[in-house]
Amino acid sequence: MGKLSHIDAQNRPTMVDVSDKQATDRAALARSRVRLPDEIAAHISGEEISTKKGPVFATAIIAGVMAAKKTHELIPFCHPLGLSNCRVTIELQDNDVIIDCLCKVHHRTGVEMEALTGASVAALTVYDMLKAMSHDIVISETKLLSKTGGKQDFHRNE
Numbered sequence: 001m002g003k004l005s006h007i008d009a010q011n012r013p014t015m016v017d018v019s020d021k022q023a024t025d026r027a028a029l030a031r032s033r034v035r036l037p038d039e040i041a042a043h044i045s046g047e048e049i050s051t052k053k054g055p056v057f058a059t060a061i062i063a064g065v066m067a068a069k070k071t072h073e074l075i076p077f078c079h080p081l082g083l084s085n086c087r088v089t090i091e092l093q094d095n096d097v098i099i100d101c102l103c104k105v106h107h108r109t110g111v112e113m114e115a116l117t118g119a120s121v122a123a124l125t126v127y128d129m130l131k132a133m134s135h136d137i138v139i140s141e142t143k144l145l146s147k148t149g150g151k152q153d154f155h156r157n158e
Helices: 056-069 112-130
Strands: 024-035 085-093 096-107 138-148
Touching: 024 112, 056 085, 056 096, 056 112, 085 112, 096 112, 112 138
Parallel strands: none
Antiparallel strands: 024 096, 024 138, 085 096
């Protein structure tokens, strides 16, 4: 394993200098999975569930996009990026809510953290909006599925 990118010569945390990097088109896709108990899953009609707080999945999509755009405010060494696109999608697979967040940018640094943050906050929003029905909700995984642009591409084999 090589030198950590966010540690300077004096072993202090630092932001990576990307000024010499080439700006390229970059994209990242992240996924979060939320496991719902049967008593909540039974209330889902079609592709949405509504509570007193409003439509759960529509709200989670908005929260995910907002979070991706503000990642640099949450993660200390992330560069502020003007995303060219951020799309959060939600799909139901039995009792699992599958949340995908795709972020795109033309920049000198990648958008993995933005995609991961968007998917994570969307999952947290699902939890927040459904917790009055049950606390037995599990956010079981958040992972990077792919990234393109920059030094090397990544595609998770599943």
